[in-house]
Amino acid sequence: MMPGEVENPSRSAASQGAPSASNSRRIMLLTRKAEFSASHVCLNPALSAEENQAIYGANANPQGHGHNFVVEVTLEGEPDPVTGMVFDLRELKEIINAEVVEPMDHRFLNREIPHFANVVPTTENLAREIWRRIALRVGAPHAHARPRANNVRLKNVRLYETADLYVDCTAADFAEEQ
Numbered sequence: 001m002m003p004g005e006v007e008n009p010s011r012s013a014a015s016q017g018a019p020s021a022s023n024s025r026r027i028m029l030l031t032r033k034a035e036f037s038a039s040h041v042c043l044n045p046a047l048s049a050e051e052n053q054a055i056y057g058a059n060a061n062p063q064g065h066g067h068n069f070v071v072e073v074t075l076e077g078e079p080d081p082v083t084g085m086v087f088d089l090r091e092l093k094e095i096i097n098a099e100v101v102e103p104m105d106h107r108f109l110n111r112e113i114p115h116f117a118n119v120v121p122t123t124e125n126l127a128r129e130i131w132r133r134i135a136l137r138v139g140a141p142h143a144h145a146r147p148r149a150n151n152v153r154l155k156n157v158r159l160y161e162t163a164d165l166y167v168d169c170t171a172a173d174f175a176e177e178q
Helices: 049-060 089-104 123-138 171-177
Strands: 028-040 065-077 153-162 165-169
Touching: 028 089, 065 089, 065 123, 089 123, 123 153, 123 165, 123 171, 153 171
Parallel strands: none
Antiparallel strands: 028 065, 065 153, 153 165
16 A cells, blocks of 8 residues: 555454554645735835835835735645545635635735735735634634544645745744634
């Protein structure tokens, strides 16, 4: 059997009383990618125009600027003994579309996403917001997450702002909230 395969329970050595390698815990990572385009402006209203310019540079232009974002959502868990899947890929795609792509695609984040009315939508803050939205639906070591069978949890959200710039958001980023 190849690593990561789930043995048919009706044919396993465990079902015949002998120990089996498939009974050992196998944690696997599953990643789904999606793309969306959005604009934003990095501007802290508590700071002067000069301070914003010094901190954010051209990104502080009040007219905003846009990106073709790529988000990768990684789940961690044990493959289900019946399906062989860590998580249903169709369900993960639906969650990402409902929580990220549909509400954020072709939007001005500062004005159209309520969370960013009072939070500067840096790539870091956007990754945290995506984590929060996905965690509520998938499960995560996060105060508001719902538990899943086979110990599936949100492991990582990677958000690419450009091809050579990305942010990783993990459970450690929410340690103070647990």
